Amino acid sequence: MKTNTLYKRSYNQCLDLVATRTLGGDLGSENELAAALDVSRTTVRAVLDGLTAAGLIGIDKRAKRILRHPAPTDYYPDTETESVATTVEKKFMAWIQQGDCKPGQHISGLDLARQFGTSNSAIREHLNQFSYFGLLERRPNSRWVFRGFTEEFAEELTEVREMFELRSARRFIELDAKSPLWQELDRIEEQHVALLKDIDQRFMEFSELDQRFHSLINEAAPNRFMEMFFDVISMVFHYHYPWNKRDEKERNAVAIQEHLAYIRGLKSRDPERMMAACRTHLDTARASLLRSMEVRR
Structure with missing residues (x-):
C-alpha cells in the first residue's frame, strides 16, 4: 500500500512537471526526475512507464519527449495519493469539527483507530504532537485527556x-x-x-x-x-x-x-x-x- 501510494503521488507530481514543458520538449533524465520528485530511480522508471502507457510521453533512447499535456482525468484522486499520516490528520480534524471534544474529556486512541480504520500506532503518533503543546495529556492504555485552549x-x-x-x-x-x-x-x-x-x-x-x-x-x-x-x-x-x-x-x-x-x-x-x-x-x-x-x- 505504501509503495502504491508513493507511486501514485510521484505520478501526479510528474504530471505537473509535464504540464510545464512544451510539446516535443524533453522531460529530463532519470536522475533529474528522481531529484525533482525526491524518489528513487526505480520509482521514476515506474512513473515513466505509466506516462508512456498513457500517451503523455514517448521514449527514444534517453530522450523523453512530451507528446501531450495532462488532463484532469490523468491524475490519481487525492484519496489515493495520501500518506497514512495525512489520512489520519484529515479524519481527526473532521472529528474535532463535530464539536464533541470538550476540555477534560477522555479520548480513546483505540476507539479512534477503529473509527478511522487505521492502526493504533498511527493515532498515537498523531496525538503525540499535541501533547508537546499541552493540549492533550497522555494516560495509560491508549487513553488521552483533552485539556482545551486558553x-x-x-x-x-x-x-x-x-x-x-x-x-x-x-x-x-x-x-x-x-x-x-x-x-x-x-x-x-x-x-x-x-x-x-x-x-x-x-x-x-x-x-x-x-x-x-x-x-x-x-x-x-x-x-x-x-x-x-x-x-x-x-x-x-x-x-x-x-x-x-x-x-x-x-x-x-x-x-x-x-x-x-x-x-x-x-x-x-x-x-x-x-x-x-x-x-x-x-x-x-x-x-x-x-x-x-x-x-x-
Missing part, C-alpha cells in the same frame, strides 16, 4: 503562525515559474471560485480547503518544526470555528474572498501587494478565533 495560548499561537506564514509567502513569490506549487495554486484557486459560487449549500466545505491552502503556502519554505506546528494551528482554528454558528456562512464567504485576494497577490509576485493581502487575512483569522472563544464561554 486565550493566551491562542494569542501565542497566532503570533507564531503569522511569523511562519509571512516568511513562507515571501518565499512563494520567489519560486521558479516551473515549480509544481504554482499549478497546485491554480487548482486551489479554481476550487475557491467554485465554492464561493455555491456558498449557500457548500459553506461547510471551507475548513478542508482552508487547511490545504495554508499548507501549500508553507510548502514554499519547508521547515520540520512548522510542519508539526501546522497541525496544531489547524486543530485550534477549526475546533473553535464551529462553535459560532450564527454567521458561519458569511465568515467563510469573507475568508474565501480574502484567500482569492491573497492568491492574486502571490501570482502578481509583488511583495507589497502580496503582504497586504496576507496580513489582512491573518488579522481576520485571528479576530475570528478570539470571537469564537468568547462564544464558548
Whole structure:
C-alpha cells in the first residue's frame, strides 16, 4: 500500500512537471526526475512507464519527449495519493469539527483507530504532537485527556503562525515559474471560485480547503518544526470555528474572498501587494478565533 501510494503521488507530481514543458520538449533524465520528485530511480522508471502507457510521453533512447499535456482525468484522486499520516490528520480534524471534544474529556486512541480504520500506532503518533503543546495529556492504555485552549495560548499561537506564514509567502513569490506549487495554486484557486459560487449549500466545505491552502503556502519554505506546528494551528482554528454558528456562512464567504485576494497577490509576485493581502487575512483569522472563544464561554 505504501509503495502504491508513493507511486501514485510521484505520478501526479510528474504530471505537473509535464504540464510545464512544451510539446516535443524533453522531460529530463532519470536522475533529474528522481531529484525533482525526491524518489528513487526505480520509482521514476515506474512513473515513466505509466506516462508512456498513457500517451503523455514517448521514449527514444534517453530522450523523453512530451507528446501531450495532462488532463484532469490523468491524475490519481487525492484519496489515493495520501500518506497514512495525512489520512489520519484529515479524519481527526473532521472529528474535532463535530464539536464533541470538550476540555477534560477522555479520548480513546483505540476507539479512534477503529473509527478511522487505521492502526493504533498511527493515532498515537498523531496525538503525540499535541501533547508537546499541552493540549492533550497522555494516560495509560491508549487513553488521552483533552485539556482545551486558553486565550493566551491562542494569542501565542497566532503570533507564531503569522511569523511562519509571512516568511513562507515571501518565499512563494520567489519560486521558479516551473515549480509544481504554482499549478497546485491554480487548482486551489479554481476550487475557491467554485465554492464561493455555491456558498449557500457548500459553506461547510471551507475548513478542508482552508487547511490545504495554508499548507501549500508553507510548502514554499519547508521547515520540520512548522510542519508539526501546522497541525496544531489547524486543530485550534477549526475546533473553535464551529462553535459560532450564527454567521458561519458569511465568515467563510469573507475568508474565501480574502484567500482569492491573497492568491492574486502571490501570482502578481509583488511583495507589497502580496503582504497586504496576507496580513489582512491573518488579522481576520485571528479576530475570528478570539470571537469564537468568547462564544464558548
